[in-house]
Amino acid sequence: xxxxxxxxxxxxxxxxxxxxxxxxxxxxxxxxxxxxxxxxxxxxxxxxxxxxxxxxxxxxxxxxxxxxxxxxxxxxxxxxxxxxxxxxxxxxxxxxxxxxxxxxxxxxxxx
Amino acid sequence: xxxxxxxxxxxxxxxxxxxxxxxxxxxxxxxxxxxxxxxxxxxxxxxxxxxxxxxxxxxxxxxxxxxxxxxxxxxxxxxxxxxxxxxxxxxxxxxxxxxxxxxxxxxxxxxxxxx
Numbered sequence: 118x119x120x121x122x123x124x125x126x127x128x129x130x131x132x133x134x135x136x137x138x139x140x141x142x143x144x145x146x147x148x149x150x151x152x153x154x155x156x157x158x159x160x161x162x163x164x165x166x167x168x169x170x171x172x173x174x175x176x177x178x179x180x181x182x183x184x185x186x187x188x189x190x191x192x193x194x195x196x197x198x199x200x201x202x203x204x205x206x207x208x209x210x211x212x213x214x215x216x217x218x219x220x221x222x223x224x225x226x227x228x
Numbered sequence: 229x230x231x232x233x234x235x236x237x238x239x240x241x242x243x244x245x246x247x248x249x250x251x252x253x254x255x256x257x258x259x260x261x262x263x264x265x266x267x268x269x270x271x272x273x274x275x276x277x278x279x280x281x282x283x284x285x286x287x288x289x290x291x292x293x294x295x296x297x298x299x300x301x302x303x304x305x306x307x308x309x310x311x312x313x314x315x316x317x318x319x320x321x322x323x324x325x326x327x328x329x330x331x332x333x334x335x336x337x338x339x340x341x342x343x
Contacts, residue, residue: 148329159232159318159334167329205271209330214284215261216332218271 123219136193138222140206147209154203196226232335240341246307253321260302265316314342
């Protein structure tokens with residue numbers, strides 16, 4: 118079963134706008150990671166936030182983590198057409214040597 | 229550094245056949261994980277190998293198996309293929325052992341179609 122649930126399942130915005138995706142999970146984690154997948158290809162690691170961190174930035178990406186609510190959000194600022202992809206959150210569960218992925222958010226940036 | 233490579237990229241098989249997929253991790257990475265991705269079930273963890281040992285296994289039937297060689301290359305095998313095995317199979321490698329961050333580097337995947 119999926120550890121993470123992502124919201125929304127699909128998001129369509131205009132180029133230049135900000136995009137926010139949310140992820141909720143169920144168990145205690147070591148870290149939470151966000152990945153991007155372009156259509157039918159492999160996943161690309163975007164950013165990792167550890168369980169003792171609350172916010173992290175990388176370029177146009179901002180990730181927040183609220184362990185009390187077991188949730189995370191990914192914000193992409195000033196979106197570009199090239200950001201069109203599916204975005205997945207993945208949790209490194211404590212004590213398990215694996216990542217558990219959410220169902221993903223399909224983001225479409227309209228020119 | 230070369231990325232994770234997977235072969236073949238595309239495969240068409242018939243029900244009842246078996247298939248072997250190959251994955252070469254990034255040089256120096258000792259952990260290799262396999263995932264199955266389908267539209268209905270999303271990304272599901274199959275198994276993970278570290279130093280030729282299976283460390284973790286997902287909830288898949290015994291028809292799915294894998295192994296890792298001393299050079300960290302990994303293969304996964306699916307026997308007695310079923311239509312539902314049609315999926316994108318992704319391999320990911322990681323250098324982290326123990327309780328590290330477990331950041332994964334993914335290959336492009338093998339698209340398996342079972343007819």
